[in-house]
Amino acid sequence: MRLLLAALLGLTLVSTAGAQRSFEEALLPLPQYRAADARALAEAHAAELRRLYDDVRRCVPELDFFQPGIGFRKPRGKPQLAPHLSVWMVANESGGPGGDDLAARAADAFERYGGRLLRRLLARDPVRADGRVGGYGVVLSWLRSQGDERMGETMVVFVDTASATGFAGGALGARDLLARADIRLFDGDAEKASMRIPVDDARVRPGTDGCP
């Protein structure tokens, strides 16, 4: 009996290794929106959120969605900003970034996935044309294994619409984009003091066929 109870307790801490999250699991449910402007955008662009899910699945298949991972969100501490179309993605252990420190791993994560995800967000034309949208957000978590230790790390990047559009159009490189972005890094759930992400423009992966 005790073992069964312990196992059930443990279930609340384990999660996904195999199957990828469904759209319903990935989407931030409307009742969970507290900001009326963000909820209104989620209602107005429900079909685009579905297309975004399909697009990310097809173009960035190495990653899975966090639950919930798709929605119109505002950066923490900036409630005055307009909502940003955002995705929160998770890399499995084999797809996690490399590097000697958190900043280097974040740079590798952005080079591998950040640019591709931003382009998928910007591909949603009706959202891009909606003046109520303030920008875009990419959150990426991965599991770091170093020696015997394992820990989750997370990179958060919010950018305004003009900068994101400049990046997607080629007028702005990744380094310049990140210089304008609101960036936060977490080691586990502990935020690290503001750190620069030393991204290399030449290493930012372009889109693949059918995923410009």
Added chain:
Amino acid sequence: MRGVSGRNLRRTVLFGSLVLGLGACASKDEWAEWRSHSSHFASGDHMGFSLKNMGSTPKVSRKDMRESGTQSWWGKAVVPRADQIFED
């Protein structure tokens, strides 16, 4: 006799409620993850870690991080809460 039966009944109801409540917390993927292993936990340390971290803010020590690797614990990595990232 009747008193003992009543106490047993209360225990059964309490345990059943716990099981149902905790089971309801687990998602489809969590059940799948649980079934994919031949035991409930990788080790006693893994079980101890899970039991002491039932809250929303897990506490992870260097020892936990080392043991998670050497003992091949399964489960999700600790990441920030949504309210640490978003202003919803």
